[in-house]
Amino acid sequence: MADFGTYSLLLLIWLASTLFLRLIFTKLGIINRSPHLPPSPRALPIIGHLYLLTKLPHQSFHKISTRYGPLVYLLFGSRPCVLVSSPEMARQCLKTHETCFLNRPKRSNLDYITYGSSDFVLAPYGPYWRFMKKLCMTQLLGGRILHQHLPIRAEEIRLFLKGMMKKAELREEVNVGSELAMLSNNIITRMALRRRCCDVGGEGHQLIELVKEMTELGGKFNLGDMLWFLKRFDLQGFGKRLESVRSRYDAIMERIMKEHEHARGNNNGDDQPAVKDLLDILLDIYADQSSQIRLTRENIKAFIMNMFGAGTETSAVTIEWALSELINHPEMMLKARAEIDAVIGKNRLVEESDIQNLPYLQSIVKETMRLHPTGPLIVRQSTEDCNVNGYHIPSKATVFVNVWAIGRDPCYWKEPHEFKPERFMNKEGESVLDLQGQNFELLSFGAGRRSCPGAALALNVIPTTLAAMIQCFEWKVRVNGEDGKNNNNGIVDMEERPGMTLPRAHPLMCIPLVRMCPFV
16 A cells, blocks of 8 residues: 555656646747647537537537637547638638648548448548549549430439429429439439339339438447547447448449349440440449559449439439528519520420520529538548648648538628528629639539539539429418418528438428429
């Protein structure tokens, strides 16, 4: 017992001496002071600033930045993080110092379901990522392949509208978001796999349901990512669920890939489809011995998963938000409809090629993406120490660019909380400010080298579908069991729900009334 007391005393003396000497050396400049980090709220032991987060992190971040400024340093457990909340700071991180922020942080759940981050979205910046980016821009999601798949998108929009017309005949209430999700899913599964997902029980439907489950699990907060001492323990029970959902997805994708390979092996050149689906293009590269990068089967499965996860729900959610805003602003609905009638007429359905001649509709889409970005946070990781606006950003810090907050910055947007598509119209009546990442006050698809490769596809599907819905139907919201008239008091609530794509808290339920039928 005496020995223990002696050792404890010696330990205390050693600690006190160390702290005292460190203080002296720091005062003398022998030891450098801490780097000049951005402003930071008070942190708690062990958990750091995790106590500041709510179910909607982008809103929590907005409150923090309102108090501490556009660049804030946070600690989530043991992980250093930087919060970026203004266009100027976003420009510095995503353009001026882009090479320091080209990676995405690894998250345990996402890392597992994407086969160890072997997908394109989460892959570290390097030869494989550059190869896949080039492949996306030239073959998978480039202008040529999008043009070849135009008939698929046009046909699916027509089938969607016909389905809505059947429901209109029955005066049936429609879950708009659910129907739009099915439309987006059908477009993506046909482009990627040559099959529709709407047939319940079919493989396309099963894949979509599995990807939904994977996306939900991937977006879950994992304590082990923030608190290193919990990394070994599966306290939240994610392990078995992740293993189960990925193995089911893997089995279906492996079966579909083998079907494609078998069909390719049995077909001669004359029997090949006129337009290849995305899986066929990826399998071509997988089989090419001379390819610059040899794709694995896991790479292909992870890429298709990205297509389903990022390319379906995001478009559907954006259209649902846009229609919600127009229902709450009937004068804007009438203005959009008048523009469509003037340009298209009342005898044919709006097409993708018409969108360039509909500037007010384009402005509605931009204003929707400003207020309701389906990617509210751009997440990157610093690969080296960096200086941003005079502040030190340490290596391996997670950087959150709050797109949601930037879209509400009063320094850039007059009446930022109001839905005003006219803010994107110039005096000549043209829609201004593009969505391709050149304007840092509107980062709908990110910016720089790691911007969203599916932006062109989304900007074909979203405005065309929205225009067709405005052209063909009036959308009535049921109030107290009756058909309610749209008004500016907001029949439709605009509450957000937690989720990677910022969905509505409550589904948009409407009764479609046929205004024009282009199929007669």
